Amino acid sequence: QTTSHMSQYSGLKGKNGKYKYQPGFGNHFESEALENALPLDKNSPQKCPYNLYAEQLSGTAFTAPRDANKRSWLYRIVPSVKQGKYKEIDNGRIDNDWSKVKPKPEQYRWKPLELEENKEVDFVEGLTTVCGAGDPSMKAGTVVYMYVANKSMENKSFYNSDGEFLIVPQEGELDIQTEFGSLEVSPEEIIVIPRGIHFSVRFSCEKIRGYIVEVFDGNFEIPSLGPIGANGLANPRHFLAPVAKFEEKECDWIVVNKFLDNMFEVEKKESPYNVVAWQGNYYPYKYNLKNFCPYNTVLFDHSDPSIFTVLTAQTNTPGTAACDFVIFSSRYIVGKDTFRPPFFHRNCMSEYMGLIKGEYEAKKDGFVPGGGSLHSCMTPHGPDTETFDYSTNKEDTSTPFFLGDSDLAFMFESTYIFKVSDYFQNNLVDENYIDCWQDLTSNFNTNNNNNDN
Secondary structure, three states, X not given: OEEEEEOOOOXXXXXXXXXXXXXXXXXOEEEEXXXXXXXXXXXXXXXXXXXXXXXXXXXXOOOOXXXXXXXXXXXXXXOOOOOOOOEEOOOOEOOOOXXXXXXXXXXXXXXXXXOOOOOOOOOOOOEEEEEEXXXXXXXXXXXXXXXXXXXXXXXXXXXXXOOEEEEEXXXXXXXXXXXXXXXXXXXXXXXXXXXXXXXXXXXXXXXXXXXXXXXXXXXXXXXXXXXXXXXXXXXHHHEEEEOOEEEEEEEEEEEEEEEOOEEEXXXXXXXXXXXXXXEEOOOOEEEEHHHOEOOOOOOOXXXXXXXXXXXXXXXXXXXXXXXXXXXXXXXXXXXXXXXXXXXXXXXXXEXXXXXXXXXXXXXXXXXXXXXXXEEOOOOOEOOOHHHHHHHHHOOOOXXXXXXXXXXXXXXXXXXXXXXXXXXXXXXXXXXXXXXXXXXXXXXOOOOOOOOOO
């Protein structure tokens, strides 16, 4: 038997109007699905309203500085500690043992991850490691995954002890139920689910596919704007947190837990989504990438891609990211007498790129929606021959060019040097990727220095 209730908070509605949200980034929110379910003057009163249990979820150490301290109080029908014993299960395609993987500095490009024929898999079962580095036991590292699924999670939830997930849907709308409430997440939106929060992924379409980056270090934050000023890039008001929604459901329930890169499951006799009210600053949230306000050069040169950072998760080294989430979205490109596409580059960071829709401006052929590429630390990369030839010799840079709404690419950039999983070293690899640079020839001419621009 199931009894379900949603908060009556008159917050923002999603585009389909199914759920309501609370706007803001890093705010201390409160939400209750039943009136007066939140204790007014205490976090943990002797007896909670409606005889609920008070439970704190800590995302940082108790003694973390106040401006970085993350925690929420949940008021639930049954505490999460009521469960069976953990048992180890098969990891599936989650393969994060980097000690057994041979490093390769190749330029990688992959075709989209597809479903196995005549096999049903849910979101958790469809998680597949692409590349990564680090150790969750030391809370330092980053891992990139792809997911593909054709079955919703029913009476099943997942939580991650190792790190924070940033999920980028590429195909199919996700209906994600969490302990804090429900969120709809479509392609061109993202969702961040912090460490330890239970969630289930459901959908009504035929299949879903997308990308995930997991960071072991800290939490994602919006980047500082510096001389840009007070506004721009990802504005805090466009981030949306859920409102309280609970179900009182007695059933056989499976919880899957990722712990030190191994998978475990534990049985419960009720749904974990029994949080009637909550308050705090540690919760899942989503963001619509169409709300990103890009900044770029207005006269000459091509800006570094960091100018398009939506969210960043920093290491202990200032300005050095465990992961920057960067998007390449619609914008005007106006650089005069400038090579407009991304430049040829060697980077101390690892760059994993994905394509949500359309084309990527530096490589219009071969890089397809749902595919990916990896350019590792100091491995050279850049625009293909066709793009270089057009942008150098044919493009009219005296007029602006609008990169339209039909294209959306992104990058996970990390200071960690990634290794590629065995699965992605041996499957879906575009073996002809390096051919796109082979026709670049010497144009060196001592009689023309082109320095009259």
